[in-house]
Amino acid sequence: DKSEAVGETVDYKITGIDPGAGIMEATDRAIEDYDLDEWSVVTGSGAAMTAALKKAYDKEEPIIITGWSPHWKFAKYDLKYLEDPEGSYGGSEELHTITRLGLEDDFPEAHAMLQNFNWLEEDMAEVMIEVIDGEKPEVAAQNWIDKNEEKVTEWTDGIDKVDGDEIKFVYVSWDSAVASTNVVALVLEDLGYEVEMLQVEAGPMWAAIADGSADVLLAGWLPITHGTYAEKFEGKYEDIGTSMVDVKIGLVVPTYMDIDSIEDLK
Numbered sequence: 001d002k003s004e005a006v007g008e009t010v011d012y013k014i015t016g017i018d019p020g021a022g023i024m025e026a027t028d029r030a031i032e033d034y035d036l037d038e039w040s041v042v043t044g045s046g047a048a049m050t051a052a053l054k055k056a057y058d059k060e061e062p063i064i065i066t067g068w069s070p071h072w073k074f075a076k077y078d079l080k081y082l083e084d085p086e087g088s089y090g091g092s093e094e095l096h097t098i099t100r101l102g103l104e105d106d107f108p109e110a111h112a113m114l115q116n117f118n119w120l121e122e123d124m125a126e127v128m129i130e131v132i133d134g135e136k137p138e139v140a141a142q143n144w145i146d147k148n149e150e151k152v153t154e155w156t157d158g159i160d161k162v163d164g165d166e167i168k169f170v171y172v173s174w175d176s177a178v179a180s181t182n183v184v185a186l187v188l189e190d191l192g193y194e195v196e197m198l199q200v201e202a203g204p205m206w207a208a209i210a211d212g213s214a215d216v217l218l219a220g221w222l223p224i225t226h227g228t229y230a231e232k233f234e235g236k237y238e239d240i241g242t243s244m245v246d247v248k249i250g251l252v253v254p255t256y257m258d259i260d261s262i263e264d265l266k
């Protein structure tokens, strides 16, 4: 039977990422929803996951990863999402910009820019691909800004410059969050802000916004991926809008694998 074959080839392991990621919680849910008792999820990091993917892919070996888009892996490899008829991973998600309470009063110019901030999957992909090809994130971000003046002008149109106010971003080392945080940081620096970027884990990222020790996070994946965090800290943050729509999480495999659905793992 198909599932036994697949399970055995990957040792009944799904290659996951950092334990605080919403996609890990969703994967635990999938294991329950699809009765995948024999299966386990290996924790690690985004970088460890993509390293494992590269290693398997180069040898055309089977691998099942927790995957999301936007992500550069879809540009570098032929991959497919496994169908999720139970909806363990939700449907189409959105990226929300989340700020601490009071940011609008303290930094109205930054708040206005952040509210305007939105871009497309292919925009973010450009930055991510340059970074994975070896460019420094801040350089890749600046290159994207230089090539997309019109879009950036839309975000900053009519917003006054400030004089060195300090604003602090929190982000996780997910390639997607690295890309967006670097781009927005440069745009705010151009408006006169001094930007600090603090890399943390997912739980501490939400907690820092809720307790006011940081100002902004750009990687709020809602409604499902970070739903537990959003609920836990309800009333202690402001959701100021979406920066991207139609983003997605799920289980991802190379197209050379002969399975199509999470059900095939049962």
Ligand code: PBE
Pocket: 017, 020, 021, 022, 023, 024, 068, 174, 176, 202, 219, 221, 225, 226, 249
């Ligand atoms: N991700 C990328 C994150 C959000 C951004 C899908 C890995 C998560 O699962 O929490």
